[in-house]
Amino acid sequence: MLCIIAGGIQPMSEYVIVTDSSADLTDGMVKELGVEVLPLSFTVKGQTYHNYPDNRDMDPKDFYAMLRSGEMATTAAVNVADYTSALEPLLESGKDVLVLAFSSGLSATYQSSVIAVNELKEKFPERKIFTVDTLCASMGQGLLVYLAAKKKQAGATIEEVRDWTEENKLKLCHWFTVDDLHFLKRGGRISAATAVVGSMLHIKPVLHVDDEGHLINMGKARGRGASLTAVVDHMEETVTDPAEQVVFISHGDCLADAEKVAADVKKRFGVKEVVINYVGPVIGAHSGPGTLALFFLGSKR
16 A cells, blocks of 8 residues: 655555454454454363364364253453564564454453564654554454454554444444353353343343443343343344444354344345354353354444
């Protein structure tokens, strides 16, 4: 890409969009978009794995089978050293970097990126290095990265893409439901009594990610079918220009439910495209099998 400055035509600095694996982008999308993805890690049965987009360490179906069998999983954020080792080669090659990080309301990943970026700015003062707290999770983060990468491919500068993500991240709507309340209980989202009673009565929570990037319980539905409908009903309340939207849906090994929600969204709103992928192990460890999440652009969260 070229830009005209005093003294003639000069090449515009190339830049790379970097995100982390909590964005739950498919491997094909990562390659198509040309983004770099740093893997978060998870530990199950005493062994630690990395959450790569191509699932090289563990297939999601195997991960959710372990959870269903009663295994517990713990997760770890991307640390400062991870960011430094990933970003430094890009900067050394002459590229600028824009980091779009997992919500600070759910992980320390963004704070690690801030520390790494500040250190690297001192080492590479000639390079542009930015980091954005997306305040997004799972394929909500993925959708924001997707839209940012599309703007980059259309010729937007690193500053223009950074500014666009800052201006639009709180319009990236996240609506979730889960099938097993006990995973939310383990994560401290609901009480043990609520989990027991809710499970007996087949109560399913309806949650979203708020403006501070936290996962918040917004209501409940009686039964799985009602909770899936409720997620789509929330889309109707705030969605903007749906016919021009690409909508993302992530699922905790419940593809049939994801496809049902996708069909409902297409029928009700006539959206341009729906992309479906797994909820990765980083979030799936806390939300459990049967998690279903819908992501779209709206007037507000």
